[in-house]
Amino acid sequence: MINVVIFGAPGSGKGTQSNFMKEHYKLVHISTGDVLRDHIARKTELGEVAKSFIDKGQLIPDELMISILGDVIDSHKDKAQNGFIFDGFPRTIAQAQALEGLLADRDMKLNCVVGLDVPDEVLIERLVNRGKESGRSDDNLETIKDRIAVYYKVTSPLKDYYCERNLFHSVKGWGDIDKITASVWAVIDNSL
Ligand code: AP5
Ligand code: MG
Numbered sequence: 001m002i003n004v005v006i007f008g009a010p011g012s013g014k015g016t017q018s019n020f021m022k023e024h025y026k027l028v029h030i031s032t033g034d035v036l037r038d039h040i041a042r043k044t045e046l047g048e049v050a051k052s053f054i055d056k057g058q059l060i061p062d063e064l065m066i067s068i069l070g071d072v073i074d075s076h077k078d079k080a081q082n083g084f085i086f087d088g089f090p091r092t093i094a095q096a097q098a099l100e101g102l103l104a105d106r107d108m109k110l111n112c113v114v115g116l117d118v119p120d121e122v123l124i125e126r127l128v129n130r131g132k133e134s135g136r137s138d139d140n141l142e143t144i145k146d147r148i149a150v151y152y153k154v155t156s157p158l159k160d161y162y163c164e165r166n167l168f169h170s171v172k173g174w175g176d177i178d179k180i181t182a183s184v185w186a187v188i189d190n191s192l
Contacts, residue, residue, distance in 0.1 A: 001081070001082060001083040001108065002025060002027070002082065002083040002111045002188065002191070002192060003083045003084050003086070003103065003108055003109065003110050003111055004021065004027070004083070004084070004085050004086070004110075004111060004112055004113075004114060004188060004191075005085075005086045005089075005090070005099075005110060005112075005113040005114070005162075006018055006021070006085055006086070006087045006114050006116070006184075007113050007114065007115040007116070007158065007159075007162075007168075008115055008116035008117070008118065008173060009116075009118060009120075009123050009148055009151045009152075009155075009156075010123060010127060010144065010147040010148055010151060011118070011122075011123040011124070011126045011127040011130070011144070012116040012117075012118045012123060012173050013116050013118065013173050013177075013180065014031070014087045014088060014116065015031060015033075015034075015087060016177065017114075017116065017180065017181060017184050018031065018085050018087045020181050020184075021085055021184065021185070021188070022085055024185065025082060025083070025188065026082045027080070027082055027083050027084060027085045028076045028079055028080040028082075028083070028084050028085070029084075029085045029087060030069070030072055030073070030076065030084055030085065030086055030087065030089070031087040031088050032065065032068070032069065032072075032086075032087070032088040032089040032091075033054075033087075033088045034087075035068060035072055036050040036054060036060065036068075037054075037136075040054070046064075046068070049064070051137070054137065054138050055137050055138060055143070056143070056146065057138055057143040057144070057145075057146030057147040057149075057150060058146070058150060059091055059092065059150060059154065062092055062094045062095055062098070065089070065091075065095060066094075066095060066098040066102075069089055069095075069098075069099070069102065070102050073102060073106065077106070083108075083111075084108075086099070090158060091154065091155045091158075092154050092155065092158075093157065093158065093161055096158055096161055096162070110167060111167075111188070111191045111192070112167055112168075112169060112187055112188060112191035113158075113162045113167045113168045113169065114169055114171055114184050114187050114188070115159060115168060115169065115170045115171065116171055116173030116180070116184075117170050117171065117172055117173050118173040118174045119174065120148060122174045123144075123148060124141070124144055124145070124148070127139050127144045128141055128144065131144075169187040169191075171183040171184055171187060
């Protein structure tokens with residue numbers, strides 16, 4: 001079993017690389033952003049709460065996000081013999097600590113954290129372009145800038161957190177997609 005966190009700023013390619021990884025390693029892909037957007041689309045109570053944060057580029061409160069993740073892991077357990085990709089989680093130190101517990105409670109552990117390193121101007125260009133078609137309420141320039149600011153303030157400190165645990169591996173995340181994919185897979189292969 002292999003459990004991977006794909007880490008990076010908004011627009012760094014977490015979803016793109018997760019799609020390749022899940023096919024290659026036969027993993028279950030959990031994107032917390034996708035989970036929340038699904039609740040918004042289904043107009044659930046949680047979706048309503050999530051929308052109020054997502055539209056401002058702010059994070060959903062830790063306690064809520066952590067309990068959602070536990071439920072999502074359990075709902076996919078049967079299909080996840082090979083393991084999970086966590087995309088967009090953890091985003092705070094509290095979430096990282098919680099993930100350790102959520103995995104340990106289920107006799108699992110994290111194998112590696114792959115960080116996609118992409119310059120801000122590339123992130124903004126990608127997300128502004130995607131916003132023309134994505135329909136994502138947070139893909140507009142103002143909210144994109146807020147999302148990136150939140151990333152630097154509360155999420156990027158996780159790099160040190162995972163470096164201290166010898167789990168963090170940075171990969172150049174811009175340019176040729178195939179080269180990025182090869183670098184991501186090399187990190188995972190080395191962590192097996
Ligand atoms: P989330 O859905 O996770 O969004 P994000 O982190 O802002 O990242 P994106 O999904 O926008 O980008 P990505 O890194 O997946 O890149 P992608 O592959 O799409 O979270 C949304 C919101 O939900 C958060 O702001 C927060 O409010 C809430 N939330 C989610 N998780 C939470 C948590 N744990 N705690 C609290 N709140 C949470 O690529 C982007 C674009 O670039 C695409 O168009 C793609 O085609 C293109 N692209 C990718 N790679 C390349 C390349 N190499 N070259 C050229 N283009 C590329
Ligand atoms: Mg994504």
